[in-house]
Amino acid sequence: MFKYLMRFIKALNANSHPGDIAHAVALGLLLALVPKGNLLWPFLFILAMFIRMNKGAFFLSFILFSFIVPFADVPVERFGNLVLSLPPLQPVFTQLYQTPFIGLTRFNNTMVAGSFTAGVLAYLPVYLLVRILLSVYRKKLQPLITNSKLYKLFTRIPLIKKITDMSGIGGMHL
Amino acid sequence: MKKVKKIKLPGLFKKKYTAKKYQKKILKKLFIPADRALVESLAVESKDKKGKPVYTFDAAKVQDSAQAKKLKKIAKEIKKQKSRLKVLDIIVAAACVAVLLFGITLFRNVIAHRLITGAFEGTFGAKCDIGLVDFNLFDTRFTMENLAQANRSKPMTNLFEVARLDVYFNLLELTRGKLVSENLEITGIRWGTDRTESGTLPPKQEKKYQKKKEQEDSKPNPVVAALSSEVKKIQSGISLDSGISAIQDKLDPVAFLEREKDSLLSPKIVEEITGSVPAMIDSWKDSSENAEKQVTTMVATAKNISKIDPRNIKTVEEIKRTITELDAAKKTMESTVSMAKDLSTKIESDRKQVLDLSSRAREAVAADSKRLTGLVNEIKTINLDTGKGIVGDIFRTFIVNTLGEYYPYLDRGLAMLGEMQASQKKEKKPTLKQKASVVDRLPGRNISFGDDSLPSLVFRNIALSAEDVKTGFTIGGSVQNLTNDADRLDKAVTASLGTTHGAMSEALEAVIDLRTGASDILDSDITAGGYTVSIPSAGVQGVPDVAGVLSTEGELRIAADRALSIQTAMTLGSAQLTVAPFKPAFIHTTYRNVLSRVNTIDFDVSVHISSSGSFDVDVSTGIDEVLYEALQDEIDRQIALLKEDIRKEVEKFINEQKQKYTSEITQFTAIYDRVKNADKEIRKYENVIDQKKAELENRIKDMAQEQIDKVKQEAQEQAEKAKKEAEEQAKKEIEKKAAPLKKDAEDRLKKLF
Numbered sequence: 001m002f003k004y005l006m007r008f009i010k011a012l013n014a015n016s017h018p019g020d021i022a023h024a025v026a027l028g029l030l031l032a033l034v035p036k037g038n039l040l041w042p043f044l045f046i047l048a049m050f051i052r053m054n055k056g057a058f059f060l061s062f063i064l065f066s067f068i069v070p071f072a073d074v075p076v077e078r079f080g081n082l083v084l085s086l087p088p089l090q091p092v093f094t095q096l097y098q099t100p101f102i103g104l105t106r107f108n109n110t111m112v113a114g115s116f117t118a119g120v121l122a123y124l125p126v127y128l129l130v131r132i133l134l135s136v137y138r139k140k141l142q143p144l145i146t147n148s149k150l151y152k153l154f155t156r157i158p159l160i161k162k163i164t165d166m167s168g169i170g171g172m173h174l
Numbered sequence: 175m176k177k178v179k180k181i182k183l184p185g186l187f188k189k190k191y192t193a194k195k196y197q198k199k200i201l202k203k204l205f206i207p208a209d210r211a212l213v214e215s216l217a218v219e220s221k222d223k224k225g226k227p228v229y230t231f232d233a234a235k236v237q238d239s240a241q242a243k244k245l246k247k248i249a250k251e252i253k254k255q256k257s258r259l260k261v262l263d264i265i266v267a268a269a270c271v272a273v274l275l276f277g278i279t280l281f282r283n284v285i286a287h288r289l290i291t292g293a294f295e296g297t298f299g300a301k302c303d304i305g306l307v308d309f310n311l312f313d314t315r316f317t318m319e320n321l322a323q324a325n326r327s328k329p330m331t332n333l334f335e336v337a338r339l340d341v342y343f344n345l346l347e348l349t350r351g352k353l354v355s356e357n358l359e360i361t362g363i364r365w366g367t368d369r370t371e372s373g374t375l376p377p378k379q380e381k382k383y384q385k386k387k388e389q390e391d392s393k394p395n396p397v398v399a400a401l402s403s404e405v406k407k408i409q410s411g412i413s414l415d416s417g418i419s420a421i422q423d424k425l426d427p428v429a430f431l432e433r434e435k436d437s438l439l440s441p442k443i444v445e446e447i448t449g450s451v452p453a454m455i456d457s458w459k460d461s462s463e464n465a466e467k468q469v470t471t472m473v474a475t476a477k478n479i480s481k482i483d484p485r486n487i488k489t490v491e492e493i494k495r496t497i498t499e500l501d502a503a504k505k506t507m508e509s510t511v512s513m514a515k516d517l518s519t520k521i522e523s524d525r526k527q528v529l530d531l532s533s534r535a536r537e538a539v540a541a542d543s544k545r546l547t548g549l550v551n552e553i554k555t556i557n558l559d560t561g562k563g564i565v566g567d568i569f570r571t572f573i574v575n576t577l578g579e580y581y582p583y584l585d586r587g588l589a590m591l592g593e594m595q596a597s598q599k600k601e602k603k604p605t606l607k608q609k610a611s612v613v614d615r616l617p618g619r620n621i622s623f624g625d626d627s628l629p630s631l632v633f634r635n636i637a638l639s640a641e642d643v644k645t646g647f648t649i650g651g652s653v654q655n656l657t658n659d660a661d662r663l664d665k666a667v668t669a670s671l672g673t674t675h676g677a678m679s680e681a682l683e684a685v686i687d688l689r690t691g692a693s694d695i696l697d698s699d700i701t702a703g704g705y706t707v708s709i710p711s712a713g714v715q716g717v718p719d720v721a722g723v724l725s726t727e728g729e730l731r732i733a734a735d736r737a738l739s740i741q742t743a744m745t746l747g748s749a750q751l752t753v754a755p756f757k758p759a760f761i762h763t764t765y766r767n768v769l770s771r772v773n774t775i776d777f778d779v780s781v782h783i784s785s786s787g788s789f790d791v792d793v794s795t796g797i798d799e800v801l802y803e804a805l806q807d808e809i810d811r812q813i814a815l816l817k818e819d820i821r822k823e824v825e826k827f828i829n830e831q832k833q834k835y836t837s838e839i840t841q842f843t844a845i846y847d848r849v850k851n852a853d854k855e856i857r858k859y860e861n862v863i864d865q866k867k868a869e870l871e872n873r874i875k876d877m878a879q880e881q882i883d884k885v886k887q888e889a890q891e892q893a894e895k896a897k898k899e900a901e902e903q904a905k906k907e908i909e910k911k912a913a914p915l916k917k918d919a920e921d922r923l924k925k926l927f
Contacts, residue, residue, distance in 0.1 A: 081619065100349045108622065
C-alpha cells in the first residue's frame with residue numbers, strides 16, 4: 001500500500017503523463033466494480049496489466065474503490081438488470097449466451113453486467129475528471145504546496161526527507 | 175561568485191528540434207509548469223539553412239548542478255512516456271497463454287487423471303488406478319477406461335472396477351459451469367476383483383484421508399451409530415436371549431456338580447482325611463508290622479511251650495533244663511507283651527482322631543447327598559420363551575448387519591443427492607480470512623437468454639451395461655433425469671436397473687424425487703433372488719449357521735423427512751440350518767434334528783428408521799413357532815432323563831467321596847486291628863510259660879514222690895522180708911537191724927529234698 005502510495009505521489013509530481021494516472025484510476029474503478037469469481041474479472045485485470053499506466057494509482061484506486069463499490073451494489077444490480085433487459089441487446093446477449101466459453105464470464109449475471117457497464121460508462125468521465133484534477137493540481141496546487149513554509153519545514157524532518165529521497169519525489173518543489 | 179563547472183546536458187537536450195518536434199517531443203511531455211519553464215528557459219531558437227526555426231538547448235544557461243540534475247530527471251521522465259499499450263508484453267503474454275493452452279491441451283488427460291484419481295482416493299481411502307482418461311473438449315466427450323478402485327479394508331482386492339465410462343457432454347453448458355449430458359454409458363463394472371499390487375494409500379495420503387474421516391466421523395449419523403450398537407448387542411447377546419445358554423449349565427451333570435462343589439461339605443473333610451490319615455498310616459505301618467511279627471514269633475514259641483508234656487520228661491535234669499528255657503522265653507514274652515500293650519495304648523489316640531474324621535465324613539457325605547438330591551429334585555423343565563425367535567433373531571441380525579453395512583452408503587448417497595441440489599445448497603460460513611479480505615457483494619441474478627432452463631448438472635439418460643464373462647455378472651439399466659436441481663428440471667429421477675450374476679438377479683424400479691414438496695424422496699420396488707446366503711453364528715453357542723438361497727420382493731421408501739421404511743417378503747430356499755455341538759448334548763441333538771427338518775423359511779421384514787435416528791427392525795416368521803413346539807416337547811422329555819443322569823452323577827460323586835475317605839480309614843483300621851490283635855494274641859499266651867513251669871515243677875514233685883514211694887515200697891518189702899527173717903531169726907535182732915535202715919531211708923529222703 002505504502003509502495004503504491006509512493007508511486008502515485010511520485011507520478012503526481014513528476015512529468016508522468018496525466019493519462020497514466022487517469023487510466024489507472026478509471027481501470028481501478030472498473031475492476032473494483034466488477035465482481036470476482038468469473039472469467040471477466042481476470043480478463044480485465046490482465047488487460048489492465050498490458051496498458052501503460054501508473055500502477056500505484058491503479059492499485060490504490062482499486063483498493064479504495066473496492067471498499068466503496070459494495071455500497072453501490074443495489075443500484076448496480078438494478079442497472080445490470082436494466083442492461084440485460086434492453087430489448088435491442090437481446091439478440092446479442094442471446095448469441096453470446098449460446099456461445100461456448102462466454103458463459104464463463106457470467107455476463108448474464110445482473111451484478112456482473114451492471115458493474116461492468118457502469119465501469120465502462122464511468123471510464124471516460126473518470127478519466128477526464130482525473131486529468132482535469134491533475135492539471136489543476138500541477139498548475140495551481142503543487143507550486144503553492146512546494147513553496148509553502150510548512151511544506152519546506154515538513155520536508156526537513158529527517159524521516160520525511162529520507163522517505164522523499166528514497167521515493168524520488170524530493171525534487172518536486174523545484 | 176563561484177565558477178560554474180561546465181555542465182553536460184542529457185542526450186535529449188543535445189539534439190536540434192524543429193518547432194513541431196520541439197512541441198511534440200519536449201514541451202507536450204512536460205506537465206509540471208516549473209519543469210516546462212526551466213526547459214523553455216534553456217531553449218535557444220535559431221534558423222536552419224532553409225530559414226525554418228530550430229531549437230537547441232544552451233548548456234551555458236544552466237545555472238547550477240541542481241538544475242543540471244533536474245534536467246537529467248526531466249529527460250528521464252520524458253523518455254519514460256511511451257505508447258499506451260505494451261505491445262511487446264501483449265505478444266509475450268499471448269505467447270504464454272498459447273503455451274499454457276497447448277500445455278493444458280497436451281496434458282489435459284494427465285491433469286484429469288490426477289484429479290479423478292485424487293477424488294476417488296479421497297472418497298474411498300484406497301488407491302485408484304485408471305488406465306486411460308481422455309477428455310476431449312471439442313468433441314464434447316469424456317472417456318475413462320479401466321478404472322480400478324481398491325478396497326480399503328482388503329488392499330489386494332478392488333472395491334469395484336469400471337472397464338469403460340463414456341460421457342457425451344454439452345460444451346456450451348459446460349462453459350456456463352453446467353454439466354449436462356445427454357448420454358452416459360458405463361460398461362464393464364466388476365466388484366471384488368483381485369489386485370496385483372496393494373491398494374493401500376501412501377502414508378502422506380493416508381494421513382490426509384484419516385484427517386478427513388475424523389472430521390466426518392466427529393458428527394456420526396445417529397441411525398448408523400444406533401445400527402452399529404444394535405449389531406454389537408445382537409452379536410453378543412443372541413444366545414442368552416434365545417435361552418439356550420441360560421439352561422446349558424443347569425442341565426449339564428458335570429457342570430451341575432462343578433457349580434455346586436464349592437458349597438459341598440464332603441470334599442473338604444475328605445481332603446482333611448486324605449491329608450492326615452495317610453501320615454498316620456505311614457507312622458503306624460512299620461511298628462504294627464513289627465509288633466505283629468514279634469507277637470507271631472512269640473505266639474509260636476508259646477505254642478511250642480504249651481506242647482511240652484512234663485510226663486514225657488523222665489529226668490529231673492531234663493526238667494531243670496526245660497525250666498531254664500522257659501524262664502528265658504518268659505522274659506521275651508514279657509517284653510513282647512509290654513511292647514504290644516504299649517502300641518495298643520498309643521494307637522488309641524490316633525484311632526480316636528480317625529474315628530472322629532470318619533464320623534464327620536459320614537455326616538458330610540450324608541448332608542451333601544441330601545443337598546444334591548434336593549437340588550436335582552428342584553430342576554424343572556424349561557419353558558422356552560416363544561416370544562423370542564431363534565431364526566427370527568438370526569435374520570434380524572442379518573438384516574441389522576446388512577443395514578449397518580449398507581445404510582451408511584444409502585444415507586451418504588441421499589445426502590450427496592440432497593447436497594447436490596442447487597436449490598437446497600446452504601451458504602458456507604466464510605472463514606476468518608475470507609471475512610477479513612472480502613467485502614460482501616450482492617450475488618446478483620443470472621438471466622438466461624434463449625433456450626436455457628437447465629440446472630448445472632443434468633444426466634438426461636444414463637445407460638448402464640456391464641457384463642463380466644468370468645463371473646457371469648451382467649447389469650443393465652437406465653437412469654433418467656439425474657440432476658442437481660430437480661426443481662429447475664422439474665422432473666424426478668427414475669431408475670430402472672436389472673442385474674444378474676450367476677444364479678443371482680436383482681431388479682430395481684425407483685423414483686427419486688428431490689423436488690421441493692415431494693412427499694417421498696425415494697419410492698422403489700426391489701426384487702432380488704438367487705442369493706446364496708450364509709449367516710454364520712460367529713461362534714455364538716446355540717445359534718445355528720444359516721445357509722440357503724435368499725430371494726426377496728418388497729419396497730423401500732424414504733420420506734421427505736428422511737424416514738426410511740422397508741417392507742419386504744423374503745424367502746430362504748434350500749435352507750440349511752446347522753448348529754455346532756454344545757452342551758447339554760440333548761438340546762443340541764434335539765435342536766439339530768428340528769433344524770434339519772427346515773427346508774424353506776419365509777419371513778417378512780419391516781424396517782422403519784426415523785429421521786431422528788430411532789429405528790425398528792421387525793422380522794416375523796412362522797418357523798420359530800414350529801421350532802419352539804418341537805423343542806419344548808423334546809426338552810420336557812429330555813429333562814426327566816437328564817435329572818436321572820444328574821442323580822446318577824451325584825450318586826457317583828458321593829460314592830467317590832465315600833471311597834476316598836473309606837479307603838484311608840480302612841487302612842488305618844487294619845493297622846489298628848493288627849496292633850490290637852497282636853496285643854490280644856500275646857496276652858493269650860502270657861501265662862502259658864508259667865503254667866508249663868508249674869507243671870514241670872509238679873512233675874519234679876511227682877517224681878520225688880514216686881521215688882519216696884518206691885523207696886518206701888522197697889523198704890517195706892525189705893522190712894517185711896527182714897521181719898520175716900527176724901521173725902525167723904530173732905525179733906529183737908530184726909528190730910535192732912531195721913532201726914538203722916529206717917534211719918538211713920529217712921536220711922536219704924531228706925537228702926533228696
